[in-house]
Amino acid sequence: MPEILDIFNQDAFSAVSLTDSVNMVQNTYGRLNELHLFGNEPVMTTSVAINISHGVLNLLPTRPRGGPASLGAPERQKLEAFVIPHIPHDDSVLAVDVQNMLARAPSQGLESVLGMVNRKLITMRRKHAITLENLRVGAIKGVISDxxxxxxxxxxDKFGITPKVVDFTFGTASTDVGSKCREVSGYIEDNLMGDTMTGVMALCSPSFFDRLVTHASVKEAYKYFVSTQNPLRNDLRKGFTFQNITFEEYRGSATKLNEDGTTTVQRFIPDGDARFFPLGTTETFANYWAPPDFVDEVNTAPGLLEVFVAPLERMKFGKGIDIHTESNPLPLCKRPSVLVRGFSSN
Structure with missing residues (x-):
């Protein structure tokens, strides 16, 4: 009699082993994930409080030796609380899903329940990854959206800041695009508020990038861009530096399921827009991670695990297996005054 695989063996399918299985799936989706812009900060609670300081740097007066020193004024501070989003996602494997199914290469023969579960976990992991990318793009836009x-x-609104918007007016041939870029960089430098940066980057919608590199004041610079790639021969949408700003075409999008059953494609950077932000900062961007909604993880820091998997649950009468995953990320820009939106009014 052949050995029967017990898929509910807790040694093989404990919460830890399943989470490890999911995290072995590399997060290949997301430019912001590749940039390592957001530092990871695990917390033990489901919300975080940010202390917003409005410190002002003043010139200090000289004093005669032995005389009284000038006194510092207390900083104006405000505490703002942010609830960390909770993103649960469930799926299942039914007996009918596996019955008579052929295993995928390189395996041979019929599909196994274990193989189907693993494929479901990979798909679920990637859904969490694209969701995280959407939240991170929201953080560099200044509005984090569902x-x-x-x-x-x-x-x-939280920080009491008026968003900075720069109109590049690409439709006017005489526009000095270099001056617009320097306006963006100067604004970001003035609002770092004690932080440092190594450069400025712009994630551009395809239409913004195309209008940028074809504008009269940029076209020659793009043509002779100093790079290991030749722009006359190669595609430089993945990084064109102009006026010390790295412009990159960004095509991140996701499919949205509408209530009527139809689907629409939602671009993370709206058509015609570009989003500018500083690179190499130390305190401006952070990704907070809350513990999962599991009784064994209450009030514990989650470490650096992006996705958690609950132990598998057997359906009634053994008809299938229920799978539960969740992530609890909050990417934040703690200095939204360094974020700039670019667009063209003509």
Whole structure:
């Protein structure tokens, strides 16, 4: 009699082993993930409080030796609380899903329940990854939104900041695009508030990038761009530096399921827009991670695990297996005054 695989063996399918299985799936989706812009900060609670300081740097007067020193004024501070989004996602494997199915290469023969479960976990992991990318793009836009575009957190409102918008007016041939770029860089430098940066980057919608590199004041610079690649021969949408700003075409998008059953493609950077932000900062961007909604993980820091998997649950009468995953990320820009939106009015 052949040996029967017990898929509910807790040694093989404990919460830890399943989470490890999911995290072995590399997060290949997301430019912001590749940039390592957000530092990871695990917390033990489901919300975080940010202390917003409005310190002002003043010139200090000279004093005669032995005389009284000048006194510092107390900083104006405000505490703002942010709820960390909770993103649960469930799926299942039914007996009918596996029955008579052929295993995928390189395996041979019929599909196994274990193989189907692993494939489901990979798909679920990637859904969490694209969701995280959407939240991170929201952080560099200053408005973190839910899957359907509903705003969750408006950082500009929270910090009492008027968003900076620069009109590049690409439709006018005489526009000095270099001057517009220097306006962006100067604004970001003035608002770092004690932090440092190594450069400025712009994630551009395809239409913004195309209008940028074809504008009269940029065209020659793009043509002779100093790079290991030749722009006359190669595609430089993945990084064109002009006026010390790295412009990159960004095509990140996701499919949204509408209530009527139809689907629409939602671009993370709206058409015609570009989003500018500093690179190499130390305190401006952070990704907070809350513990999962599991009784064994209450009030514990989650470490650096992006996705958690609950132990598998057997359905009634053994008809299938229920799978539960969740992530609890909050990417934040703690200095939204360094974020700039670019667009063209003509």
């Amino acid at each position: 899957y359907d575009g509903t705003p969750l957190i408006n950082l500009f």
